[in-house]
Amino acid sequence: MHLQGFFVVLALSVALPCGAGRDLMQASYTDADIFNFALNLEYLQANFYSCGAYGKPVNNTLGGPTVLGCVKGNYSDAIQGIFENCAVNELDHVAYIQNALGSAAVPQPVINLTAVSTGANAALGTELCCPPFSYAANDLAGMVTAFLFEDVGVTAYNGAAPLISDKTFLSDAISIGLIEAYHAGIVRDMVFNMRNDLDPYGIYLGSAIDAVSTLRGTVSAAATGAGNFADQGITIYGTENLIPSGAGSLAFARTPTEVLAIVYLGNASQPGGFFPNGVNGIIQG
Numbered sequence: 001m002h003l004q005g006f007f008v009v010l011a012l013s014v015a016l017p018c019g020a021g022r023d024l025m026q027a028s029y030t031d032a033d034i035f036n037f038a039l040n041l042e043y044l045q046a047n048f049y050s051c052g053a054y055g056k057p058v059n060n061t062l063g064g065p066t067v068l069g070c071v072k073g074n075y076s077d078a079i080q081g082i083f084e085n086c087a088v089n090e091l092d093h094v095a096y097i098q099n100a101l102g103s104a105a106v107p108q109p110v111i112n113l114t115a116v117s118t119g120a121n122a123a124l125g126t127e128l129c130c131p132p133f134s135y136a137a138n139d140l141a142g143m144v145t146a147f148l149f150e151d152v153g154v155t156a157y158n159g160a161a162p163l164i165s166d167k168t169f170l171s172d173a174i175s176i177g178l179i180e181a182y183h184a185g186i187v188r189d190m191v192f193n194m195r196n197d198l199d200p201y202g203i204y205l206g207s208a209i210d211a212v213s214t215l216r217g218t219v220s221a222a223a224t225g226a227g228n229f230a231d232q233g234i235t236i237y238g239t240e241n242l243i244p245s246g247a248g249s250l251a252f253a254r255t256p257t258e259v260l261a262i263v264y265l266g267n268a269s270q271p272g273g274f275f276p277n278g279v280n281g282i283i284q285g
Contacts, residue, residue: 032104036281037256039097041156043108044263044274045149046090051113052135052142053083058091061098064108068276069115071136079139082186086146089179106280115273116145119265123211128201140199143191144208150184151244152216152262155230157181158253181251188242192234209234216262220254223261223268230254260285 046058047067055072073083098105113135120133131137135145157177195206210233217231230252232244245251257268265273268285278284 030282032101033282035097035101036104036106037279037283038156039094039101039106040109040275040279040281041153041259041263042090042093042097044111045153046087046094047108047111048113048135048145048149049083049087049090052145053080053087057111058087058094060091060094060108062105062107065110067111067113069113069134071113071134073136073142074138075142076139079142079190082146082190083142086183089183093176093179109275109280110277112274112276115265115276116148118273119148119212119215120144120208122265123215124203124208125211133201137200140194140197140205140208143187143194144205144212146183146187147191147209148212148216150180150187151213151231152254152259153180154184155252155254156259158251185242188234188244192240192242195234206234219261219266220258223258224255228254228258230258256283257285 043058043060043064046060047070050056050058051067051070052073052075055070057067057070073080075083116135117128117132121127133141135141154177157180191205191209195204195209197205199205199208213231213233217229220231221227221229230246232241235241243249254262260268260279263274264271264278264285270285271278
């Protein structure tokens with residue numbers, strides 16, 4: 001009974017309130033189906049931070065294909081510490097979900113971390129070259145990529161609240177969502193303080209961050225036709241914006257389709273980007 005309730009709580013973290021909740025419920029997905037969708041996203045984040053911190057993918061109990069583009073980051077002590085901390089948290093999430101699902105857990109799909117170069121090119125409207133953009137190159141590149149992932153994670157987890165029926169397990173979902181929010185807050189503060197630093201391509205970090213936010217929101221808004229932009233950069237009218245939020249200072253949220261459109265780098269129905277063969281499990285774009 002405990003695991004079933006937990007599946008409902010954590011797995012629904014990939015949904016959006018109101019209309020999106022109806023979409024998921026009408027599709028009649030099982031708790032395990034939804035939970036496995038969340039597991040795919042945890043695989044991605046865990047491997048990103050593990051590769052950046054240690055130069056190797058996570059060692060999860062179900063194994064999986066070799067992670068493409070797994071390179072240790074050339075980071076300062078401060079950024080290295082952030083990557084190590086986040087790697088521990090995300091690997092713990094992977095292990096927890098795998099253990100909860102047992103034999104129903106999907107294995108890790110093919111993950112391509114070199115897709116960050118494609119994403120950066122799309123966001124900035126130019127080809128960053130010689131060398132291509134890599135999350136491992138330096139502090140600025142590592143933080144831009146962390147920014148790409150973390151805000152998406154927070155918007156996904158926020159969708160759980162209106163769909164949870166078993167309040168006993170609400171605290172579990174909130175706890176995991178708060179960890180993602182802590183990550184996002186740290187990253188946003190770091191990139192704001194580094195916003196006037198120039199990267200090797202002659203682009204100010206602040207401009208790169210705002211470009212990533214705009215691309216994320218545009219892709220999200222187009223994914224379902226609902227116009228759910230659900231994004232903000234690190235400044236609003238020149239003022240620091242550590243806490244992205246909508247009306248009433250409520251946190252943004254996204255549907256699985258909107259999330260997939262972002263991590264596929266464009267179209268939720270066409271695998272690509274960070275998941276070249278798509279995510280594993282029943283829930284697809």
